[in-house]
Amino acid sequence: MSVIPYHRVNVLTGIKSARLIEDAQEYADLIQKAKRPLLVLGPLLLKRSLDGKLLIEYALEIAKAANIPTCATAQVRAKMAELGVKPDSFYDVVEIINALKDPNWRGVKKEGNHDLVVFFGIRSDLGEQGLSVLKHFAPHLKTMTLCKYYFPNANYSLPNFRKDEQWKAFLESLIDNLKKGA
Amino acid sequence: MAKVKEITRKLEEIQKKIKAEIPWEPVGPTPMPEIPDLRNWDMRLLKTYAPFYAPFCDLCCFCTYGKCDLTETRRGGCGIDIATQQARWVLLACLMGCSAHAAHGGHILEFLIEKYGPDKKIDLGGSINIEAPHIRTVVGLKPETLGDLVIAIEYVFKEITHLLDSTAMGQEGSYLDYESKALHAGMLDHVGMEVADIAQIVGFNYPTSVADTPLIDLGWAAVDKSKPVILFVGHNPATSTVVIDYLRENNLYDQVEVCGVCCTALEASRYSDRAKVVGPFSRQLFFIRSGIADVIMTDEQCIRTDMPIEASKAGSALIATLDKAMYGLEDASEMDTEEIVKQMIEDKKHFAILDPRKAAEVAAKVAMEIAPQRRKEWLTEEEARELSQKCNDCGMCEQVCPNLFNIGAGIAEVAKGKFDLIREQFNLCVGCGKCEAECPRKLPIFKIMQIAASKETWKVRAGRGPIMDTEIRTVGAPITLGTIPGVVAIVGCSNFPDIRDIAEMVDEFAKRKYIVVVSGCSAMVAGMWKDADGKTVYEKYPPNFDMGGVVNVGSCVANSHITGAAIKIANIFAALPLRGNYEVMADYVLNRVGAVGIAWGAYSQKAASIATGCNRLGIPVILGPHSSKYRRLYLSRKEEDDWRVMDARKREIVDTVEPAPEHLAYVCETKEKAMVMIPKLCIRRNDTPQGRAIKLNHYISLHKKFMGGGLPEDIHLFVRRDPDIPLVYKKEVREYLQKIGWQPREPVGLPTLIGTYPSKVPVDAVIH
Ligand code: SF4
Ligand code: SF4
Numbered sequence: 001m002s003v004i005p006y007h008r009v010n011v012l013t014g015i016k017s018a019r020l021i022e023d024a025q026e027y028a029d030l031i032q033k034a035k036r037p038l039l040v041l042g043p044l045l046l047k048r049s050l051d052g053k054l055l056i057e058y059a060l061e062i063a064k065a066a067n068i069p070t071c072a073t074a075q076v077r078a079k080m081a082e083l084g085v086k087p088d089s090f091y092d093v094v095e096i097i098n099a100l101k102d103p104n105w106r107g108v109k110k111e112g113n114h115d116l117v118v119f120f121g122i123r124s125d126l127g128e129q130g131l132s133v134l135k136h137f138a139p140h141l142k143t144m145t146l147c148k149y150y151f152p153n154a155n156y157s158l159p160n161f162r163k164d165e166q167w168k169a170f171l172e173s174l175i176d177n178l179k180k181g182a
Numbered sequence: 183m184a185k186v187k188e189i190t191r192k193l194e195e196i197q198k199k200i201k202a203e204i205p206w207e208p209v210g211p212t213p214m215p216e217i218p219d220l221r222n223w224d225m226r227l228l229k230t231y232a233p234f235y236a237p238f239c240d241l242c243c244f245c246t247y248g249k250c251d252l253t254e255t256r257r258g259g260c261g262i263d264i265a266t267q268q269a270r271w272v273l274l275a276c277l278m279g280c281s282a283h284a285a286h287g288g289h290i291l292e293f294l295i296e297k298y299g300p301d302k303k304i305d306l307g308g309s310i311n312i313e314a315p316h317i318r319t320v321v322g323l324k325p326e327t328l329g330d331l332v333i334a335i336e337y338v339f340k341e342i343t344h345l346l347d348s349t350a351m352g353q354e355g356s357y358l359d360y361e362s363k364a365l366h367a368g369m370l371d372h373v374g375m376e377v378a379d380i381a382q383i384v385g386f387n388y389p390t391s392v393a394d395t396p397l398i399d400l401g402w403a404a405v406d407k408s409k410p411v412i413l414f415v416g417h418n419p420a421t422s423t424v425v426i427d428y429l430r431e432n433n434l435y436d437q438v439e440v441c442g443v444c445c446t447a448l449e450a451s452r453y454s455d456r457a458k459v460v461g462p463f464s465r466q467l468f469f470i471r472s473g474i475a476d477v478i479m480t481d482e483q484c485i486r487t488d489m490p491i492e493a494s495k496a497g498s499a500l501i502a503t504l505d506k507a508m509y510g511l512e513d514a515s516e517m518d519t520e521e522i523v524k525q526m527i528e529d530k531k532h533f534a535i536l537d538p539r540k541a542a543e544v545a546a547k548v549a550m551e552i553a554p555q556r557r558k559e560w561l562t563e564e565e566a567r568e569l570s571q572k573c574n575d576c577g578m579c580e581q582v583c584p585n586l587f588n589i590g591a592g593i594a595e596v597a598k599g600k601f602d603l604i605r606e607q608f609n610l611c612v613g614c615g616k617c618e619a620e621c622p623r624k625l626p627i628f629k630i631m632q633i634a635a636s637k638e639t640w641k642v643r644a645g646r647g648p649i650m651d652t653e654i655r656t657v658g659a660p661i662t663l664g665t666i667p668g669v670v671a672i673v674g675c676s677n678f679p680d681i682r683d684i685a686e687m688v689d690e691f692a693k694r695k696y697i698v699v700v701s702g703c704s705a706m707v708a709g710m711w712k713d714a715d716g717k718t719v720y721e722k723y724p725p726n727f728d729m730g731g732v733v734n735v736g737s738c739v740a741n742s743h744i745t746g747a748a749i750k751i752a753n754i755f756a757a758l759p760l761r762g763n764y765e766v767m768a769d770y771v772l773n774r775v776g777a778v779g780i781a782w783g784a785y786s787q788k789a790a791s792i793a794t795g796c797n798r799l800g801i802p803v804i805l806g807p808h809s810s811k812y813r814r815l816y817l818s819r820k821e822e823d824d825w826r827v828m829d830a831r832k833r834e835i836v837d838t839v840e841p842a843p844e845h846l847a848y849v850c851e852t853k854e855k856a857m858v859m860i861p862k863l864c865i866r867r868n869d870t871p872q873g874r875a876i877k878l879n880h881y882i883s884l885h886k887k888f889m890g891g892g893l894p895e896d897i898h899l900f901v902r903r904d905p906d907i908p909l910v911y912k913k914e915v916r917e918y919l920q921k922i923g924w925q926p927r928e929p930v931g932l933p934t935l936i937g938t939y940p941s942k943v944p945v946d947a948v949i950h
């Protein structure tokens with residue numbers, strides 16, 4: 001909870017900031033409650049691994065467990081092809097955000113715009129800017145992040161995990177919870 | 183009645199200024215355009231390429247009504263909303279950038295007119311007749327002397343004032359109008375840059391009308407540190423040229439080493455091929471902290487604002503030579519030279535000296551005096567290891583790093599005697615110095631980085647200024663038909679995600695026979711790589727503005743020659759008049775010149791205005807990931823947007839369906855994605871089937887290379903008829919097109935946006 005001073009005109013930071021969530025169950029519930037979620041996959045997923053398992057593999061498990069359509073940005077699709085998975089859509093990050101901003105967009109499944117967009121693996125500066133676009137111009141949807149750090153411009157974000165193990169535990173627990181809920 | 187009179191008077195004034203009576207070309211509809219004059223063109227562009235805002239801050243603190251929170255649908259005390267506030271910021275950034283170049287141009291002009299008088303002739307050599315495509319197009323003037331350039335720069339100054347005025351609290355209230363103003367500022371920037379570089383070429387005898395300019399030694403290790411070293415930092419060559427003159431005249435040039443960081447280095451090397459180019463802006467702090475420079479001379483733009491502190495720390499002497507950055511130093515311009523030298527040596531005092539002659543003499547004397555007493559050795563691995571011991575891997579440095587990597591991990595490895603990680607990380611470091619400032623244990627991170635920096639030396643080709651008219655005649659047809667697949671301009675600053683990306687991109691596109699043009703810091707780092715034969719891209723590829731050439735135009739202000747080349751194609755090759763005829767030029771470039779700018783490491787406001795100027799002229803720009811902080815892009819939605827054009831031959835509006843070019847300002851997260859976007863953004867509606875097939879061949883092959891095989895899913899939008907399909911991929915593409923129910927469509931004979939929006943320009947004007 002952020003505390004806003006009474007005379008906000010002089011001191012307000014302006015950040016309508018993300019709700020910080022550490023409980024994987026709560027994340028899973030939010031994802032499962034969404035009618036048309038979307039998982040946006042960024043190129044950092046190809047660069048980093050946790051305990052020898054590439055982040056993209058966690059991402060794909062999440063997508064599978066919760067049956068969320070995916071959007072592959074940058075060269076993520078190349079790795080997915082290697083893993084034998086076809087993304088549901090290909091847009092680069094600024095393009096998918098530009099589309100999401102439009103309430104009348106029909107979404108990657110042509111069933112209507114998404115109500116929850118989960119970002120995973122976008123470099124934090126670009127990700128934060130993209131989330132800012134949606135915070136200001138896409139009141140029709142909510143955003144969530146799965147990266148290791150806190151993203152204030154999202155609606156729901158993980159904390160700054162100091163250790164990879166904490167992050168890994170979260171992702172694993174999220175996958176378990178999504179499987180249980182499915 | 184009063185209004186008509188006023189307009190007539192204004193027109194008369196303009197005609198006088200641009201010497202309209204000299205009939206080198208008829209004067210077009212918009213000589214010396216003011217804010218509203220090209221607004222309809224801007225609005226037409228913005229309709230397809232809508233501004234995409236990524237607010238960097240939710241607040242406004244411009245006036246005492248604030249701070250105002252503009253989150254979501256809120257408005258500030260003056261009524262502004264978040265989108266308009268972003269557009270206002272963009273305009274401000276463009277104005278800062280435009281002013282930097284224009285003031286630079288103004289200063290150089292003053293300096294040269296003082297020396298040669300206003301009647302000094304502009305002569306850019308036998309192969310350049312269209313000496314100033316921007317000034318001719320925008321201002322409507324054919325500049326013949328330095329004095330004529332003053333007319334152009336004064337026009338720019340005046341427009342800047344009007345634009346800046348509109349950003350004050352309680353003025354413009356439309357983001358689209360702010361964008362139109364930003365586009366205006368961007369256009370003016372290219373005029374200002376052109377003034378600056380033409381003046382420099384004329385006044386300092388830089389190479390011109392020549393392609394194979396000398397190859398210059400590049401890299402920090404190229405600097406001979408056994409000699410007294412004078413380092414120039416910044417952009418403005420008024421100082422470096424005078425210092426070199428002084429050394430030559432006093433027979434000291436053999437004894438003193440001159441080098442530069444950032445564009446001023448490129449300028450010095452255009453003046454003397456013995457001047458060394460240390461590297462881009464991102465190596466500034468690294469090199470200064472190495473202590474190799476005995477005297478640092480700053481001029482303007484892209485100089486660190488803590489220079490006096492850094493110079494003192496490194497034991498270097500500092501002279502600030504321009505009024506733009508005086509650092510609170512004592513102005514010694516009137517002081518006795520010997521007295522300045524004495525105080526600089528004995529009291530280690532820094533000075534501002536605005537008289538270049540005096541600054542030159544002081545620099546030489548101080549450098550020669552203090553050099554022998556200073557240690558100038560690179561750190562050894564053992565010393566680095568020793569210095570790294572204190573690191574406890576706390577991660578504070580990672581938190582402040584704008585390139586988002588953990589230098590602390592590299593330092594911790596050095597402490598164990600392992601250097602691979604830090605060597606890798608040195609390629610990512612953009613040289614901001616924040617890590618060292620943050621480190622609670624005060625580790626000298628930059629010093630430690632000395633063992634990570636390659637001691638290799640490289641080559642960069644000296645900047646050659648404008649593209650020659652003769653070259654334009656050769657490439658005009660193949661570029662507009664598409665058989666030269668595109669002009670790829672890799673330009674600007676050094677906030678790179680990875681410094682190695684630039685040479686890789688240059689190499690990839692030169693190999694593919696694009697015309698690759700480079701400038702500024704990007705031109706330097708393009709040279710910081712060697713192939714298996716030990717050759718840099720400048721040695722590997724020819725220096726001509728032709729298929730497969732790699733052309734360094736010069737410093738930042740030389741970017742005007744790249745956009746100028748696009749105008750020259752319309753003017754020289756297509757024989758369209760350019761004088762006061764901006765819309766026709768921009769329309770031609772947008773529809774027919776397959777050029778794209780890549781500002782992969784853009785960080786400054788100057789990059790914002792240069793890019794925005796490219797956009798108004800119809801040239802799309804790809805930016806690196808950091809550039810999302812510029813707050814605004816121009817994006818289309820290819821499936822939804824309006825891709826109708828006028829076919830000027832048939833006089834009918836046709837829906838081309840093809841998003842060509844797809845975006846005007848675009849951010850890519852990775853170089854792989856950028857390399858797939860480059861060929862796509864070179865596609866133009868005017869491509870012949872043969873040209874289109876060549877462009878699509880590169881688009882598909884780069885897509886396959888970086889995106890894991892398969893065809894780009896938007897390929898059908900760019901295939902008009904079967905002959906557009908590249909031979910190698912014929913079968914695969916045909917199958918795909920059949921699967922999705924693609925239908926052939928007629929290419930447009932003479933595509934133009936003129937006639938699709940309200941404009942004073944008649945459709946006839948685009949027919950050549
Ligand atoms: S300029 Fe407008 S939005 Fe900004 S602080 Fe003043 S009233 Fe608020
Ligand atoms: S801040 Fe200093 S001590 Fe901490 S990790 Fe970085 S270099 Fe090491």
Ligand code: SF4
Nearest residue numbers: 583611612614615617
């Ligand atoms: S100087 Fe380099 S390592 Fe340090 S914070 Fe800046 S970019 Fe990161």
